[in-house]
Amino acid sequence: MSRINRSVVAALCVAAGAALAQQPSSTVQEIEKYRAALGDGNPAELWEARGEAIWKEKRGPKGASLERCDLGMGPGVVKGAYTVLPKYFKDSDKVEDLESRLVTCMVTLQGFTPEQAKKDPFGGPGKKVAMDALVAYITAESRGMKMNVAASHPKEIEAYELGRKMFFFRGGPHDFACATCHGSDNLRIRLQDLPNLTKQEDARKAYTSWPAYRVSQGEVRSFQWRLYDCFRQQRFPELEFVSPASIALTMFLAKNSNGGTFNAPSIKR
């Protein structure tokens, strides 16, 4: 469990430094110092440990563990599984990301209803949820491995193309699309760097850094949460947990990050 995150953090800081190279130096230095301080140990490890225990625990009406769950590399294979998601699954006849696949396994293996499996998608103050922990554990098992989303099955290709359309879809009272903030190079919102998610280099850096322990929230946040909160800020209605649109958009972003080295759960402000 005692994974050393320092090399990851160092790499992140180098990358952040490069992106901010044109900014006034004192601001850049302060941001870098802050980021380095954040990297001194990652509380996400607590979620990872809890997730591993939940993965192996007999739960639900069927009293079964998730250990036979096929996350995309065969039943029970956790190592590297996150690098191939989202993926088409024959048994459900759907393209699924990690969170939706876990819901499927909770239903088929453990006997939960879909409503029960989706009931608590994100943790909050005083509320620790199984989903966050499972996501932290499973994603950590892909740390250091290269993203390798196939997107070759017709339904995977379709999901990618639909996700791409969503990315450029402008709507709501502010006319925002994902592309408004994430479609050009070297932009910032306030002091926050904005990756250009249509470009491989930036998509790799961003996608491989989620999930993340958010210092400001004291929670591990999944990629489903990241999209949910982006759309809140985009002034859209609420993106439903593991909804088909959320999976399509994840497919677009995950495939764009192919070849990048997965480095999460990370730690962010």
Next chain:
Amino acid sequence: MKNTKIIVLTAAVAVAAGCASMTQRDDAALNAKALELMKASFREQGIAKLDRLVQDDVQRLCSEYSDGKALPKDVAERIEKAEQASIKYPADGKYLGDWKNGERIAQTGVGMQFSDTAGAAAGGNCYACHELTKQELAFGTIGPSLYNFGKIRGYTPDMQKYAFGKVYNSEAYSACSNMPRFGHNKILTEQQIKDVVALLMDPGSPVNK
């Protein structure tokens, strides 16, 4: 509800995909499918209803002409003309409010999110994208620097009117701009826009120091 969603998804993915060179018709079909998918995947929450997914002409055209597809000149002119015509200028002919209020509006991004309360005054969040004053270092770079906006352009009535129109409806002057249409979409009130215009155009404002 759940069955509907599954049917929509199935319909959405049933059509063959992956053509390397998509025809215009295929692209329109994909747009329609993406919209169906979104309608099945978002739900009303608080003040954010599903009608936010219904695009007006500007949103539809600016979505269509993105992803590497250049905006044709005639389409841009059409958008700008229509949006210019929709600007409601102040009846009293005064464009300048209080720059101190304008600064507060520029600092806050609250408003219109599903987590915000109905009827609460929204902010303009100008600093999220623009440099405005030298006092605020935490500014974004999505939009151009507006430091010395009035000082550079001159404190003329025409420029005041332009600034009001630009904040009211950015698409009137630059089709498919990333900037929200603050007046047109009722994010800010007329008085709030005047205050923001004062922040940009008042010689006493820190923007012009």
